Amino acid sequence: MCIDCGCAERTEQAHHHHDQNQAGRTIRVGEDLLAKNDRLAAVNRARFAEYGLLTLNLVSSPGSGKTTLLETTLRALSNELRFAVLEGDQQTANDAERIAATGVPAHQINTGAGCHLDAHMVGHGVDHFDLANLDVLLIENVGNLVCPASFDLGEDCKVAVLSITEGEDKPLKYPQMFRAAELVIINKLDLLPHLDFDLETCRDYLRQVNPQARVIELSCKSGAGMETWYNWLREQVAKKK
Amino acid sequence: MHELGITRSIVDIAERTAREHGGTRVTSVTVEIGALSGVIPDAVEFCFEACSKGTLLDGARLIVESIPGLGRCPDCGREQEIDNHSFACGDCGALGLERLQGEELRIKELEVD
Ligand SMILES: Nc1nc2c(ncn2[C@@H]2O[C@H](COP(=O)(O)OP(=O)(O)OP(=O)(O)O)[C@@H](O)[C@H]2O)c(=O)[nH]1
Ligand SMILES: [Mg+2]
Ligand SMILES: [Zn+2]
Ligand SMILES: [Zn+2]
Ligand SMILES: [Zn+2]
Ligand SMILES: [Zn+2]
Numbered sequence: 001m002c003i004d005c006g007c008a009e010r011t012e013q014a015h016h017h018h019d020q021n022q023a024g025r026t027i028r029v030g031e032d033l034l035a036k037n038d039r040l041a042a043v044n045r046a047r048f049a050e051y052g053l054l055t056l057n058l059v060s061s062p063g064s065g066k067t068t069l070l071e072t073t074l075r076a077l078s079n080e081l082r083f084a085v086l087e088g089d090q091q092t093a094n095d096a097e098r099i100a101a102t103g104v105p106a107h108q109i110n111t112g113a114g115c116h117l118d119a120h121m122v123g124h125g126v127d128h129f130d131l132a133n134l135d136v137l138l139i140e141n142v143g144n145l146v147c148p149a150s151f152d153l154g155e156d157c158k159v160a161v162l163s164i165t166e167g168e169d170k171p172l173k174y175p176q177m178f179r180a181a182e183l184v185i186i187n188k189l190d191l192l193p194h195l196d197f198d199l200e201t202c203r204d205y206l207r208q209v210n211p212q213a214r215v216i217e218l219s220c221k222s223g224a225g226m227e228t229w230y231n232w233l234r235e236q237v238a239k240k241k
Numbered sequence: 242m243h244e245l246g247i248t249r250s251i252v253d254i255a256e257r258t259a260r261e262h263g264g265t266r267v268t269s270v271t272v273e274i275g276a277l278s279g280v281i282p283d284a285v286e287f288c289f290e291a292c293s294k295g296t297l298l299d300g301a302r303l304i305v306e307s308i309p310g311l312g313r314c315p316d317c318g319r320e321q322e323i324d325n326h327s328f329a330c331g332d333c334g335a336l337g338l339e340r341l342q343g344e345e346l347r348i349k350e351l352e353v354d
């Protein structure tokens with residue numbers, strides 16, 4: 001049951017009735033196929049703005065380290081900023097349990113067969129949090145570099161996580177996702193000595209796809225580069241106040 | 242991407258619109274799919290028959306109108322046709338092409354009885 005998304009009651013759009021009996025009529029539609037998602041995303045965005053909340057949508061391929069990044073960040077910063085985390089996965093509540101173990105409120109959304117979060121799920125998901133007493137809402141999307149790019153959740157920006165075990169050409173292979181991100185985090189830097197991954201090539205590919213993106217290289221494991229990410233986060237929160 | 246979801250929303254919107262207009266059957270639906278939208282027309286066509294079964298669109302024809310991608314160079318200003326893998330201006334090599342057209346994903350019109 002909800003007011004904003006109209007999933008309980010149906011919103012009838014204004015329309016003209018044409019000659020009801022005339023066969024073979026053409027009806028002009030002109031409706032965007034993502035319009036419903038975009039409408040709900042706008043509702044979410046307005047709600048987050050009301051509370052001055054910074055909202056990040058974390059996207060990546062499976063296993064690049066989104067949950068680890070969140071756990072590490074929450075352990076480091078939750079005495080300084082008030083966080084909540086929405087976890088999106090097809091199955092299991094594992095990630096929400098990992099977040100809850102840090103003491104930060106977490107809610108798991110299971111998408112089942114769905115390969116991305118949409119604005120409707122997020123709108124209901126945040127009902128589990130006290131938005132008035134938060135600074136940052138972190139949304140971990142389903143691990144998938146394709147369609148989460150097309151679904152606005154109402155976030156301030158997308159943060160793409162790319163781990164160096166995936167190879168440096170991911171930005172070229174999944175340009176829509178890397179174009180949509182304002183910040184790209186290159187994770188698992190500690191593994192660099194064991195791999196052939198070339199950082200400079202990866203940076204260059206990212207620049208081709210998205211010259212505006214900010215890039216931060218770090219390792220959740222060793223802690224290298226984490227302070228740069230924390231400072232970026234602090235700056236974004238400060239902009240909201 | 243998720244062409245199945247996209248195809249379902251084509252069917253949902255078309256059914257709703259047809260009903261609002263007193264239609265009892267949709268004989269064709271025309272959609273516009275931009276080259277930069279990330280949606281593959283073939284995959285939508287593939288899903289369409291299954292998604293339209295048992296709806297007002299059962300047996301309807303799906304017409305896909307492709308819209309080419311159009312970009313503008315931020316440096317030299319040249320407009321050029323682009324796809325999702327065009328990163329640099331074909332003339333001067335500048336990056337960060339502005340997208341003018343091609344991200345469309347729309348239902349254009351329906352034929353109803
Ligand atoms: N060596 C190394 N391993 C890491 C690092 N960050 C994460 N990992 C490991 O990578 C694996 C996947 O990490 P997760 O945080 O679960 O990845 P995820 O992106 O949340 O995965 P999904 O939610 O399933 O898409 C785990 O075994 C982590 O311990 C890192 O900086 N260095
Ligand atoms: Mg995870
Ligand atoms: Zn509801
Ligand atoms: Zn709802
Ligand atoms: Zn999807
Ligand atoms: Zn140019």
